[in-house]
Amino acid sequence: MLKIRMLISGLALAGSVSVACAWEALPTKAPAPADNPTTAEKVALGQMLYNDPRLSSTGTVACASCHNTMLGGEDNRPNSMGVNGQTGGRSAPTVWNAAFNKVQFWDGRAASLEDQAAGPVTNPIEMGMKSWDDVVVRLKSIKGYQEAFEAAFGAGTISKENATKAIAAYERTLITPNSPYDQYVNGDKSALSAQQVRGMEKVAELGCVHCHSGPALNGDGGFQKFPINSNGGLEAKYHFQKDKGLAEVTKKPADEHFFKIPTLRNIALTAPYFHNGSVATLDDAIKVMALTQLGKELSAEEVKDISAFLNALTGEFPKQAMPALPPTPGLTFNK
Amino acid sequence: MLKIRMLISGLALAGSVSVACAWEALPTKAPAPADNPTTAEKVALGQMLYNDPRLSSTGTVACASCHNTMLGGEDNRPNSMGVNGQTGGRSAPTVWNAAFNKVQFWDGRAASLEDQAAGPVTNPIEMGMKSWDDVVVRLKSIKGYQEAFEAAFGAGTISKENATKAIAAYERTLITPNSPYDQYVNGDKSALSAQQVRGMEKVAELGCVHCHSGPALNGDGGFQKFPINSNGGLEAKYHFQKDKGLAEVTKKPADEHFFKIPTLRNIALTAPYFHNGSVATLDDAIKVMALTQLGKELSAEEVKDISAFLNALTGEFPKQAMPALPPTPGLTFNK
Numbered sequence: 267m268l269k270i271r272m273l274i275s276g277l278a279l280a281g282s283v284s285v286a287c288a289w290e291a292l293p294t295k296a297p298a299p300a301d302n303p304t305t306a307e308k309v310a311l312g313q314m315l316y317n318d319p320r321l322s323s324t325g326t327v328a329c330a331s332c333h334n335t336m337l338g339g340e341d342n343r344p345n346s347m348g349v350n351g352q353t354g355g356r357s358a359p360t361v362w363n364a365a366f367n368k369v370q371f372w373d374g375r376a377a378s379l380e381d382q383a384a385g386p387v388t389n390p391i392e393m394g395m396k397s398w399d400d401v402v403v404r405l406k407s408i409k410g411y412q413e414a415f416e417a418a419f420g421a422g423t424i425s426k427e428n429a430t431k432a433i434a435a436y437e438r439t440l441i442t443p444n445s446p447y448d449q450y451v452n453g454d455k456s457a458l459s460a461q462q463v464r465g466m467e468k469v470a471e472l473g474c475v476h477c478h479s480g481p482a483l484n485g486d487g488g489f490q491k492f493p494i495n496s497n498g499g500l501e502a503k504y505h506f507q508k509d510k511g512l513a514e515v516t517k518k519p520a521d522e523h524f525f526k527i528p529t530l531r532n533i534a535l536t537a538p539y540f541h542n543g544s545v546a547t548l549d550d551a552i553k554v555m556a557l558t559q560l561g562k563e564l565s566a567e568e569v570k571d572i573s574a575f576l577n578a579l580t581g582e583f584p585k586q587a588m589p590a591l592p593p594t595p596g597l598t599f600n601k
Numbered sequence: 602m603l604k605i606r607m608l609i610s611g612l613a614l615a616g617s618v619s620v621a622c623a624w625e626a627l628p629t630k631a632p633a634p635a636d637n638p639t640t641a642e643k644v645a646l647g648q649m650l651y652n653d654p655r656l657s658s659t660g661t662v663a664c665a666s667c668h669n670t671m672l673g674g675e676d677n678r679p680n681s682m683g684v685n686g687q688t689g690g691r692s693a694p695t696v697w698n699a700a701f702n703k704v705q706f707w708d709g710r711a712a713s714l715e716d717q718a719a720g721p722v723t724n725p726i727e728m729g730m731k732s733w734d735d736v737v738v739r740l741k742s743i744k745g746y747q748e749a750f751e752a753a754f755g756a757g758t759i760s761k762e763n764a765t766k767a768i769a770a771y772e773r774t775l776i777t778p779n780s781p782y783d784q785y786v787n788g789d790k791s792a793l794s795a796q797q798v799r800g801m802e803k804v805a806e807l808g809c810v811h812c813h814s815g816p817a818l819n820g821d822g823g824f825q826k827f828p829i830n831s832n833g834g835l836e837a838k839y840h841f842q843k844d845k846g847l848a849e850v851t852k853k854p855a856d857e858h859f860f861k862i863p864t865l866r867n868i869a870l871t872a873p874y875f876h877n878g879s880v881a882t883l884d885d886a887i888k889v890m891a892l893t894q895l896g897k898e899l900s901a902e903e904v905k906d907i908s909a910f911l912n913a914l915t916g917e918f919p920k921q922a923m924p925a926l927p928p929t930p931g932l933t934f935n936k
Binding site: 317318319320324325326331334335336337338341342343347349350351352534535537538546547548549573577580583585586587588589590591593594595596597598 | 652653654655659660661666669670671672673676677678682684685686687869870872873881882883884908912915918920921922923924925926928929930931932933
């Protein structure tokens with residue numbers, strides 16, 4: 267755990283200062299790593315790859331299938347559905363503002379958007395490709411991708427590394443600024459209702475912001491244990507502890523039930539909730555968090571106030587053009 | 602069969618005159634039926650519905666999943682994949698220029714885009730909704746759809762009829778004019794290569810245009826028998842006759858193996874070919890058609906010329922904005 271935490275802290279981006287309990291507006295641009303500066307050509311290529319179902323074995327599942335940018339950046343399902351109707355145990359996290367996550371995946375096993383983008387493509391229950399070599403063979407067979415990679419990276423540069431760089435560059439454009447909360451933080455005190463302000467104060471008072479801090483309200487360190495407190499009733503209903511989080515990857519007892527702290531941005535749009543999508547409504551998610559993480563039972567009014575505040579975290583979604591995916595005239599590789 | 606043919610002829614649209622062997626450019630607008638005039642509000646609503654996976658039981662399959670407008674209007678698969686990874690026996694026809702089809706579905710069982718749009722939503726292996734009543738309940742629960750239906754049809758108008766009208770209105774905007782072929786027909790003799798002109802002349806000479814006539818190269822009457830001629834070798838390889846076409850619906854022997862004449866527009870982008878998607882390449886599709894429909898075996902050069910011509914039927918795809926789908930804040934109905 268320590269090693270991963272240090273790695274994450276080593277990735278901390280210049281200009282991103284998170285102080286617990288300080289309310290901060292969302293930046294309108296996401297910082298890019300030194301080895302993958304954002305360019306228009308990479309973003310255009312990345313948007314095509316992100317939306318292309320031919321990156322899956324069946325030709326039916328794109329990144330966008332489960333992380334739908336026409337919706338809240340995910341699929342509103344408890345568990346996503348990959349190739350051939352398969353489902354896993356986790357709920358798709360939103361891609362909106364994922365650029366501001368300290369770590370990626372629910373268990374935080376990827377340190378960057380680039381690392382994350384490589385995973386689902388070859389996951390047998392997600393996009394089901396046998397290998398990235400197979401993906402690269404496909405992409406190389408498509409003239410439009412030859413051209414788009416050339417524009418983004420130079421001639422003859424189709425590779426796993428560049429494909430994931432392009433997808434990450436595109437994802438860094440998926441930012442939703444100027445929510446009512448941001449307007450309020452930026453000085454427009456009329457942007458939040460009295461109820462939303464009460465919810466905001468309650469969130470600070472209860473200690474939610476201990477983890478959900480910073481402009482993306484997803485903390486500074488990346489990880490937190492969930493659930494901290496549990497009880498038989500909650501567990502029987504939601505089965506939170508079935509998934510060991512980071513320990514599923516590291517196999518270390520100290521990492522058991524540690525998960526990425528998810529952003530609260532656009533949280534109203536991403537039901538159902540938690541790593542396993544077991545909680546159907548935002549109101550129930552608020553109650554569960556207060557109980558498991560803070561040991562507090564909230565009144566119905568407190569839940570309503572916090573819910574109203576969380577609804578104020580829905581930002582403005584950038585208008586996107588629908589990409590035209592490069593064709594393979596006269597043939598197909600989806601046999 | 603006769604009755605259906607008369608029905609179709611009764612639907613012939615004013616101003617659409619098809620004469621076999623006359624080369625005609627594609628209109629830039631599709632005529633709308635009198636009871637569903639195209640409006641911007643209907644198109645906007647229709648685009649949302651068309652792209653919304655919440656019109657399927659699992660929340661994973663939209664119209665656009667199988668009829669992908671980022672590609673050639675379909676999924677490049679032999680058979681599409683519906684909810685829970687299910688597949689059927691037919692290949693998704695392209696939605697591009699479907700507005701110019703005389704009948705819809707491979708078996709032509711729907712007389713209009715409106716009728717067609719109702720089908721897949723409640724087909725158990727496609728979008729899997731139990732009923733349109735269930736769809737309407739979902740749509741009514743989404744505030745953004747209440748507003749979009751109100752803008753398109755008036756207050757309190759969410760219904761199967763209006764949903765399919767909106768989808769059809771959107772589909773009437775999916776037209777791909779100004780292909781090299783259209784430029785040529787409109788007088789720019791440099792728009793086609795010498796090989797493409799040879800292919801065009803061969804298509805006329807062989808008689809392909811007996812069925813593939815008119816601006817969309819999909820005939821006047823809607824239906825044709827396929828295959829007309831077959832042989833053991835072809836059938837063993839492609840299994841064309843397993844599907845009885847229109848007779849699967851009407852149960853009449855006279856309708857056996859009658860299918861909608863598909864448009865040749867953008868045919869290069871819609872591999873694999875035929876009602877069952879059994880032919881992987883355009884070149885093989887050309888050979889098969891000459892053998893089965895015209896009893897002719899083509900030379901390799903003839904196939905190349907015709908393929909070059911068919912590639913000239915790829916039109917200009919209108920730029921589309923990616924719609925923002927209306928959310929259901931704080932909850933989801935995909936349990």
